[in-house]
Amino acid sequence: ELKVEQNPLFLSMQEGKNYTIYCNYSTTSDRLYWYRQDPGKSLESLFVLLSNGAVKQEGRLMASLDTKARLSTLHITAAVHDLSATYFCAVDRAGYALNFGKGTSLLVTP
Amino acid sequence: GAGVSQSPSNKVTEKGKDVELRCDPISGHTALYWYRQSLGQGLEFLIYFQGNSAPDKSGLPSDRFSAERTGGSVSTLTIQRTQQEDSAVYLCASSWTALTGELFFGEGSRLTVL
Numbered sequence: 001e002l003k004v005e006q007n008p009l010f011l012s013m014q015e016g017k018n019y020t021i022y023c024n025y026s027t028t029s030d031r032l033y034w035y036r037q038d039p040g041k042s043l044e045s046l047f048v049l050l051s052n053g054a055v056k057q058e059g060r061l062m063a064s065l066d067t068k069a070r071l072s073t074l075h076i077t078a079a080v081h082d083l084s085a086t087y088f089c090a091v092d093r094a095g096y097a098l099n100f101g102k103g104t105s106l107l108v109t110p
Numbered sequence: 111g112a113g114v115s116q117s118p119s120n121k122v123t124e125k126g127k128d129v130e131l132r133c134d135p136i137s138g139h140t141a142l143y144w145y146r147q148s149l150g151q152g153l154e155f156l157i158y159f160q161g162n163s164a165p166d167k168s169g170l171p172s173d174r175f176s177a178e179r180t181g182g183s184v185s186t187l188t189i190q191r192t193q194q195e196d197s198a199v200y201l202c203a204s205s206w207t208a209l210t211g212e213l214f215f216g217e218g219s220r221l222t223v224l
Contacts, residue, residue, distance in 0.1 A: 033212065033213075035215075041217060042114075042201065042215040042216055042217040042218060043153075043201070043203075043213075043215040044215075045212055045213070045214070048212050088152070088153065090153075093155065094166070095208070095209060096141065096158055096160070096165070096166070096208035096209065097143055097155055097158045097166065097208070098155075098213060099155065100145075100152050100153040101152055102150070102151065102152035103152055
């Protein structure tokens, strides 16, 4: 069974600081996705990582994928309040759907 | 439509009643998914449709749950004889094809069973 584990599950950080969210998964997969969810809202796709060594950046967020280590990271640079949300990683499940981690709830405080 | 549309957005029902949740995917998307989001549990895969067929319904929690899709478009998730543990947000997602992986989600139907 494909398991996807994120850590930390809760993260409170100050504006301007850097931090990394980790996503480990249990079986071989070359595709990994990051989503963002604001309270009461649906999930919004952030990054699609399709190969080993893939790196994508958007604003203050950067995601990377190491398929050999079965690890993806989401790095936050100089956090701002607008980044407060829950972040999910998801791994390709049998080529047609995704298995999600439990999510990391991020709160950025002044 | 412009995005995935789900209805109702909120549903409160009494234990033992049946409920139907509807999903209208993005036009042209052939793959459709139902997930369940419970507090602190992340997203739980329920069922996947390719066209009108459901090749994987392994995530449905019990035989009280069923889903169908008609015309390669709208899908309905039905929960019979609801229980309190069914309370959750039910999310629908669609994608162009199953192999693209990137899913587009609706805003969900929040179900509360009293």
